[in-house]
Amino acid sequence: MMTKVGSAHSVGAAERQPGERIRVAVWASDPITRTGLTELLLGRAEVFVATDRFPSDVDVLVFAADGVTPEVMANMRKAAAESAAPAVLVARQLERSALMRAVECRVVAVLHRNTATGERLMEAIRIAADGGGALPTNLLGELLRQVENLHREVLEPRGLNSAGFTAREIDVLRLLAEGWDTEEIGKKLCYSERTVKNIIYAMTSRLNLRNRPQLVAYGLRVGVI
Structure with a gap:
């Protein structure tokens, strides 16, 4: 089950006018997956797929991988440094220990790779472009727990x-x-x-x-x- 998380304008992301196509960049851990996602999105009239790896003027970044490996995390950090756009992560698995690090890289929506249909991916992209978030219920609960621990163990003592x-x-x-x-x-x-x-x-x-x-x-x- 997917839970939508809030909705607020994304600070620093590229400004998109009403009715304008959503500008998307795709990164994947293998070329076949990247090609497949790119072809899928190219068939959607409401999106424009950028050809650069991490362009600074996109509305949403899409990452796809089996899991959040050190290589995937390094690319997510690089993207976060080069673009202020929110990110959608499509993964076969996401370790709980990597959840907070993914959020720090502006990941606002997570889809399980086995259930990431074209419609679900587009919904996640729309939500991210509008400044919202969408997480599976179990991941949302885990994220809230980690935020609470961070506040109690790191912020409050200081x-x-x-x-x-x-x-x-x-x-x-x-x-x-x-x-x-x-x-x-x-x-x-x-x-x-x-x-x-x-x-x-x-x-x-x-x-x-x-x-x-x-x-x-x-x-x-x-x-x-």
Whole structure:
């Protein structure tokens, strides 16, 4: 049974206009599977299949493999680094230990290879292109369990929330978004101006952001503002 997971616009993915074909790129662990998937999608009027391996301007990436081997995972990481598009994974098996790593590579939908009909694949592609997700019920439960463990064992001991911010960082970030300068933020939160600057520097450095506007934009994107 497949469970749809939410629906929100994919941040950073290529912008697609209403009625425009979904741009898809296909990767497979063997050339026969890649050719078969490509031919299947070429027969669909609503999709455009890119010829490049990991183009940056596609809406959805489709990966197909028997299992998530180190080679498959390496290619998924490479794709995630080169494209902001969400991914659909078609696999014969997906080890629970690899589930979180797959999600970190922007996999939002998983199909069992033996039951991945053309219609099911297209449904998963449409869901991914619209910013949603679709996971088998057992994998969704396992993912939620792993997220809970991550929060309890890694984030909470460090005082971080699921977006990777501490409570005081969020306070500073929200005031930055309202246009307050460091001196004003310090007075509002009873911090020294130096402390506020250090908090901002720590956030921008940790998230590899160049400046405060980028930091505010990131905060808006992950929903902490």
